[in-house]
Amino acid sequence: MSSERPVISCKNIWKVFGDDPEGYLAKMPPDMSFDEMSEDGYIAGVKDVSLDVNKGEMLVIMGLSGSGKSTLVRCFSRLHDITSGTIEVAGQDIMSLAEKDLIELRRSKMGMVFQSFGLLPHRSVLENIAFPLEMRGQDKHTRRERALEVIKLVGLEGREDFFPRELSGGQQQRVGIARSLAIEPDIWFLDEPFSALDPLIRKEMQDEFLRLQQLLKKTIVFITHDFDEALRLADRIAIMKEGAIEQCDTPDKIVLKPATEYVRKFTEDVDKARVVRAGGLAEADQTGTGDPVDASQTVRKMARMLVDDTRDFIPVSRAGKPIGALSRAEALDVLLGDQ
Amino acid sequence: MVALSKKTAEAITCNRAAMLLLAVAVILTTLQYAAVLPAWLHRIPDAMVPPFAAWLDVVFNFVKDDLGLLKFTRFFTEGLENVLDTTGNIFFGKYRWPHLGPMPWTAVAGVAAVIGYSLGGWRLALLGGGTFVWTALIGQWNIAMETMSVLVVAAPLAFVIGLSFGIAAWKYAWVNKAIRPVLSVLQTLPFFTYLLPAVIFFKVGPTAGAMATIVYAIPPMILMTTLGLQKVPLEVIEAGKMAGCTRFQMLRHVYIPSARGDILVGVNQVIMLCLAMVVLTAFIGMPGLGAKLLAMMGSFKLGRSLEIGITIVLLAVTLDRMSKAWAVKQPVHFDKGTSWFCRHKTLVSALCVIVGFTLLSKVVPIAGTIERGQDFSQGKELDNFIKWLLAVDGVQSVTYGIRYVLNVWVLNPFRDFMLSIPTPAMIMMVVAFAVWLGGRRQGIIAAIFFGLIALSGWWDRSIITLYSVLAAVSIAMLLGIPLGIWASQSDKWSRRILIACDTAQTFPSFIYLIPAIMLFGITATAVVGSILIFAMVPLTRYTIEGLRTVPPEMTEAADMAGATRMQKLVNVQLPLALPTMAVGFNQAIMFAFFMVIIAAFIGTQDLGQELQRTLAGTDLGKNFVLGICVSLMALTFDVVIMKWATDKKHALGLA
Numbered sequence: 001m002s003s004e005r006p007v008i009s010c011k012n013i014w015k016v017f018g019d020d021p022e023g024y025l026a027k028m029p030p031d032m033s034f035d036e037m038s039e040d041g042y043i044a045g046v047k048d049v050s051l052d053v054n055k056g057e058m059l060v061i062m063g064l065s066g067s068g069k070s071t072l073v074r075c076f077s078r079l080h081d082i083t084s085g086t087i088e089v090a091g092q093d094i095m096s097l098a099e100k101d102l103i104e105l106r107r108s109k110m111g112m113v114f115q116s117f118g119l120l121p122h123r124s125v126l127e128n129i130a131f132p133l134e135m136r137g138q139d140k141h142t143r144r145e146r147a148l149e150v151i152k153l154v155g156l157e158g159r160e161d162f163f164p165r166e167l168s169g170g171q172q173q174r175v176g177i178a179r180s181l182a183i184e185p186d187i188w189f190l191d192e193p194f195s196a197l198d199p200l201i202r203k204e205m206q207d208e209f210l211r212l213q214q215l216l217k218k219t220i221v222f223i224t225h226d227f228d229e230a231l232r233l234a235d236r237i238a239i240m241k242e243g244a245i246e247q248c249d250t251p252d253k254i255v256l257k258p259a260t261e262y263v264r265k266f267t268e269d270v271d272k273a274r275v276v277r278a279g280g281l282a283e284a285d286q287t288g289t290g291d292p293v294d295a296s297q298t299v300r301k302m303a304r305m306l307v308d309d310t311r312d313f314i315p316v317s318r319a320g321k322p323i324g325a326l327s328r329a330e331a332l333d334v335l336l337g338d339q
Numbered sequence: 340m341v342a343l344s345k346k347t348a349e350a351i352t353c354n355r356a357a358m359l360l361l362a363v364a365v366i367l368t369t370l371q372y373a374a375v376l377p378a379w380l381h382r383i384p385d386a387m388v389p390p391f392a393a394w395l396d397v398v399f400n401f402v403k404d405d406l407g408l409l410k411f412t413r414f415f416t417e418g419l420e421n422v423l424d425t426t427g428n429i430f431f432g433k434y435r436w437p438h439l440g441p442m443p444w445t446a447v448a449g450v451a452a453v454i455g456y457s458l459g460g461w462r463l464a465l466l467g468g469g470t471f472v473w474t475a476l477i478g479q480w481n482i483a484m485e486t487m488s489v490l491v492v493a494a495p496l497a498f499v500i501g502l503s504f505g506i507a508a509w510k511y512a513w514v515n516k517a518i519r520p521v522l523s524v525l526q527t528l529p530f531f532t533y534l535l536p537a538v539i540f541f542k543v544g545p546t547a548g549a550m551a552t553i554v555y556a557i558p559p560m561i562l563m564t565t566l567g568l569q570k571v572p573l574e575v576i577e578a579g580k581m582a583g584c585t586r587f588q589m590l591r592h593v594y595i596p597s598a599r600g601d602i603l604v605g606v607n608q609v610i611m612l613c614l615a616m617v618v619l620t621a622f623i624g625m626p627g628l629g630a631k632l633l634a635m636m637g638s639f640k641l642g643r644s645l646e647i648g649i650t651i652v653l654l655a656v657t658l659d660r661m662s663k664a665w666a667v668k669q670p671v672h673f674d675k676g677t678s679w680f681c682r683h684k685t686l687v688s689a690l691c692v693i694v695g696f697t698l699l700s701k702v703v704p705i706a707g708t709i710e711r712g713q714d715f716s717q718g719k720e721l722d723n724f725i726k727w728l729l730a731v732d733g734v735q736s737v738t739y740g741i742r743y744v745l746n747v748w749v750l751n752p753f754r755d756f757m758l759s760i761p762t763p764a765m766i767m768m769v770v771a772f773a774v775w776l777g778g779r780r781q782g783i784i785a786a787i788f789f790g791l792i793a794l795s796g797w798w799d800r801s802i803i804t805l806y807s808v809l810a811a812v813s814i815a816m817l818l819g820i821p822l823g824i825w826a827s828q829s830d831k832w833s834r835r836i837l838i839a840c841d842t843a844q845t846f847p848s849f850i851y852l853i854p855a856i857m858l859f860g861i862t863a864t865a866v867v868g869s870i871l872i873f874a875m876v877p878l879t880r881y882t883i884e885g886l887r888t889v890p891p892e893m894t895e896a897a898d899m900a901g902a903t904r905m906q907k908l909v910n911v912q913l914p915l916a917l918p919t920m921a922v923g924f925n926q927a928i929m930f931a932f933f934m935v936i937i938a939a940f941i942g943t944q945d946l947g948q949e950l951q952r953t954l955a956g957t958d959l960g961k962n963f964v965l966g967i968c969v970s971l972m973a974l975t976f977d978v979v980i981m982k983w984a985t986d987k988k989h990a991l992g993l994a
Binding site: 074077079103104106107110111112114115116117118119120121122123124131132134135136161162163165166176179180189 | 572574575577578579580581582583584585588592593596597599669670671672673675
């Protein structure tokens, strides 16, 4: 997305669970499968993953339960120590950080939201949200002021003195989100934040989340097992299976060109016209003629125009600048599901 | 499949080994009856018994004098004495610094009511206030306050020590490993074994009593703390780490507050065990309710004993309900603009009550102390009534009949039979039982434990102890299990009986002697009677719980298969409830081993009697040997039965 260096950059990372993961990994033949490792009593939580997360992008890691997505995100924040490989976060090799520096990194740069909220039951909403600030030693007054700011941001005014137990699930997760934002983190980890909520609340919270992201423009790693949610939110999606990444690409590419059979199965029932955008179809070596369409338009939104138009190639522009043109026939294929 | 068949094969060899051991045991016993068994096979000759007691004494003396432990503990004793004197002054006006007390009884009752109200509303307020009003009116204020003044020191100390050890055991695996076996021994060690070291190291009286109480109450606190800390949800821990907590911040702000519920359950157990032990420390000269009860029972003043018993029970129930209510109490927010007084209304009203009643007692003396002769005690009248009641022909013939039948036809023959079994045969029988129910490991443990008892030189007395326990628990099963089965058939009665069991379990064990002595006088039947009542509680309770927690789809399946109530009970409910009932059985055995030692007070011929005798001297070695004998027997049962219960639960897919 940008030419700056990535915020998180990991190379060939492994996370193996078992009695002696380092020893096992060192002796293991390189092409061992997940099942073969299981037979030896070792679980490959993360299997040879290399991945960059760029500044300001939203990377969604998608996978079914047990695919290693939660383990991977915990490696980024070193809640898990990786078995081998390197992870750089904000330019620092986090595996070489001393405990003190790691704590400092978490206190100043990272925020995390958990699936079952992880709220402290004995603290009120305000105290929960101010908790990270308290830990880094801010005084009561500034802490309170900042907490009230975030409470307003997530729309929980008037509930400052409530205890987690007295709130609904959606409200509890708002507290979790507010807490993770209190320290103004650069990197925001969200581990299946909406999975524990019922479908209607989930939709509402996704909208709320998109609104927040418009406002804050954080670097985000978002975990989900819900493919639709991934398509809805992501700049890029990484699909995981048995600890390894099957494909990491933009939603358009994933839907249009699934890399493996496993990925294709996910895309099967997706209404591609709602996912694929003009930008994804644009071919850079084409120019086309006439009025351009904006890159962020979905095929579904352009449907009437695509049917009525007669041009073979329609120019596509992003932020006013032409980036190529899309083939109308191809776009119609997507619209009609003839892909 | 491979693993399964391996397991089955192992079970078969175990069963064969058990049968073989049993057969040899039977042969040995038969030979004994045929009078052809050589004497050295019947009992280990005295010459072969190693002088464990003397060895232990050498070790104790070394630690006590040469390492200077005694100096240290005596120094510690002075500190403890000062604290106890202070609480003594506040509660019952001991002439001592800070010269504040005694607190008027009305103030204490008022504060109890305020605390009760804030924890559980009007019912707890009534219970808390009522308990202290009763205590004052019945004329037991001073002795009750003597007990309380030790309790308020012992319980917090036990809490702090238990919490620290619990945290250490949770944090460091090696501490946990080192502490576990010690805790199991401590929990099965008869309380007399706590008392003598306390006396030797901490002087007779309140300090020794407080020390024994503290040590006795620590183990469950350690276990509950470790358990609670282990149960903190992973995401809460991760949230704490992501907030950038240091290790100490994690413990202080994340782990301990999140484990609050379990830790407070530990506090509840600490308080209850402290109360039970404080009462029992009467045996080493601790003044208070226990001492009075001991004296009254000793002189067969049953009316008085009953009144003191009621006071102890009320105190126990009050402390139990209040601490339980505290454990489940959840924080509630106040509306905006609530004043400071409203936010702290418990504190404010408690202070008002103290000041108000203290002032009142200056004007109206009876609100301060109730003098002798002003109380409502009906002790004498009750004494006479009970004596009259027991002398009524019908009652007398019934209790006499029960006593006669039990003694002559059941208890004595059973005891004589147990004693007639040759030592090796007895050990083999126990090992066979352990191998059959538990497995090879349990068999080895049983062999070592009972082998040690045989070598201790106290075999006969150990067997008499075991006999009392087995006899009482068997009779308790005959009564308790049918009661449980019957109660479990209806919601209403299961609830009622469970509440009754819960309440009964909070009573300090000493209390159970009162009804036994009342009915059967000072006889062997009373010993079995008191154990029986005490052991029946867990049996009934776990029977109900086991039957009530059978998964509903299984009972529904039985109903749809057209099973009658009886068929359902026998074929579905009982088999599934059996592991839970086994836990109850185990607890009954543990309770029985505890009670049988207390029953030494009535007069027994077992280990308890010898233990009680050691209290008069300084025979620490012998005291320990006796205590360990009880502990080893109890642990053997515990290890075997719990193994069986967990195995069975796994096999049934209930765990």
